[in-house]
Amino acid sequence: QNVPMATAAPKVQVKDTYRVAFSQNASNNPWRLAETASMQAEAERLGYQLTVTDANNEQTKQIQDIRGLIAQRPDALFMAPITEQLGNVVAEAADAGIPVFLLDRDVDTSVAKRGEDYVTVIVSDFVQQGRRAAWAMAKATGGNATIIELEGTTGSSPAIDRKTGFHEAIGQCPGMRVVVSQSADFTRAEGQSVAETLLQSHADATAVYAHNDEMALGAISAIRAAGKVPGQDIKVVSIDGSRDALTAVDSGELFATVESNPRFGPRAFQALQRYAQEGQVPVQQILEDRLFDSSNAAEFIPEAY
Numbered sequence: 001q002n003v004p005m006a007t008a009a010p011k012v013q014v015k016d017t018y019r020v021a022f023s024q025n026a027s028n029n030p031w032r033l034a035e036t037a038s039m040q041a042e043a044e045r046l047g048y049q050l051t052v053t054d055a056n057n058e059q060t061k062q063i064q065d066i067r068g069l070i071a072q073r074p075d076a077l078f079m080a081p082i083t084e085q086l087g088n089v090v091a092e093a094a095d096a097g098i099p100v101f102l103l104d105r106d107v108d109t110s111v112a113k114r115g116e117d118y119v120t121v122i123v124s125d126f127v128q129q130g131r132r133a134a135w136a137m138a139k140a141t142g143g144n145a146t147i148i149e150l151e152g153t154t155g156s157s158p159a160i161d162r163k164t165g166f167h168e169a170i171g172q173c174p175g176m177r178v179v180v181s182q183s184a185d186f187t188r189a190e191g192q193s194v195a196e197t198l199l200q201s202h203a204d205a206t207a208v209y210a211h212n213d214e215m216a217l218g219a220i221s222a223i224r225a226a227g228k229v230p231g232q233d234i235k236v237v238s239i240d241g242s243r244d245a246l247t248a249v250d251s252g253e254l255f256a257t258v259e260s261n262p263r264f265g266p267r268a269f270q271a272l273q274r275y276a277q278e279g280q281v282p283v284q285q286i287l288e289d290r291l292f293d294s295s296n297a298a299e300f301i302p303e304a305y
């Protein structure tokens with residue numbers, strides 16, 4: 001990877017300990033809880049003081065949270081931005097001289113510049129996750145599928161990129177088509193209610209692609225409620241790798257889940273330390289993700305979140 005280094009963002013002084021903040025966008029699913037827990041555990045291990053805010057899945061609250069954290073002048077501000085529209089508030093932090101590290105989601109880079117308005121973004125390759133979900137779907141269905149797509153939070157980088165990658169890949173498969181796409185906001189409850197409606201309006205659907213596990217698990221309940229057998233009548237593929245999803249893969253209700261690793265704590269604080277010491281880090285860091293299917297899901301259940 002030829003990634004430029006962050007050199008123009010606000011600097012971090014080398015210190016024995018840091019006072020840092022993390023703006024989390026929601027705590028409404030196991031993935032988010034695992035991400036927050038990873039940040040807290042690593043801060044505790046290092047003896048850093050960490051303040052965490054939870055935006056309750058509301059963009060306006062996250063903007064308020066971030067402005068409140070800027071006013072506290074932490075040594076560094078970590079953020080998991082709810083949508084790509086948070087570029088302006090990232091730039092506000094930089095203007096206030098606070099180094100920002102984005103975790104798990106990106107912002108619009110035409111508004112906030114990598115390496116200038118924020119030091120780095122540490123993320124999975126969401127486009128590749130979408131492609132891998134499509135390849136798994138092709139395997140599950142033999143390349144013939146009438147697909148319902150449950151999208152994540154509208155305007156979030158994972159929803160945008162997981163859609164792009166999936167559609168790009170199924171474009172290579174003449175027998176696979178998405179007949180309807182709708183947001184279910186990355187939650188199990190909405191996944192279930194949106195899938196219930198879409199399964200009625202698209203009774204010919206043979207597959208569900210969900211942008212995360214929680215929506216897939218909601219869809220599996222909806223499939224059962226519609227009198228169909230998940231994994232047999234309707235194949236389901238998703239992204240994350242939560243414990244409930246791995247259990248569903250093991251039981252055959254979910255065909256596969258592409259990993260999206262929420263454990264950012266160690267990488268986040270390593271990036272902070274390296275930036276303090278060297279004055280520069282790559283402006284983007286991509287996590288390696290695995291694929292969980294019937295061949296390995298059971299093995300990973302004990303370590304899952």
Ligand code: AHR
Nearest residue numbers: 031104158186212240260
């Ligand atoms: O940004 C990562 C996504 O956000 C995860 O897939 C999802 O579960 C979370 O809410």
